[in-house]
Amino acid sequence: MDKQILENHINGLKKVRDACRSQLDTGAMKELDGAISTLEQLRDRPQGAVDAETLKLRALQAIAAFVSIATNLRDWL
Structure with a gap:
């Protein structure tokens, strides 16, 4: 993954x-x-x-969990 893309994701998170x-x-x-x-x-x-793919998958799973919590999707289901 490009360092600039990683930096953008880190700053966004x-x-x-x-x-x-x-x-x-x-x-x-x-x-x-x-x-x-x-x-x-x-x-x-x-x-x-x-290793990079495993780390990216873990990061995406964390982001998905965060979005789910932040938007309270479970309360609507």
Whole structure:
């Protein structure tokens, strides 16, 4: 993944985290912080292709969980 793209994703996740901090529980905050940390590690130390794909999948899963919580989709279902 391109370093600039990673940097943009990291900055976006940090802005969302800061904006929605009061709405998230501890588990969601830990998962979001973990995703940010993982992306920062990937940016700083390029991994092998398999490791990079695993890290990207984990980050996407964290983002999906965050979006689900932030939008309260489960309350509507």
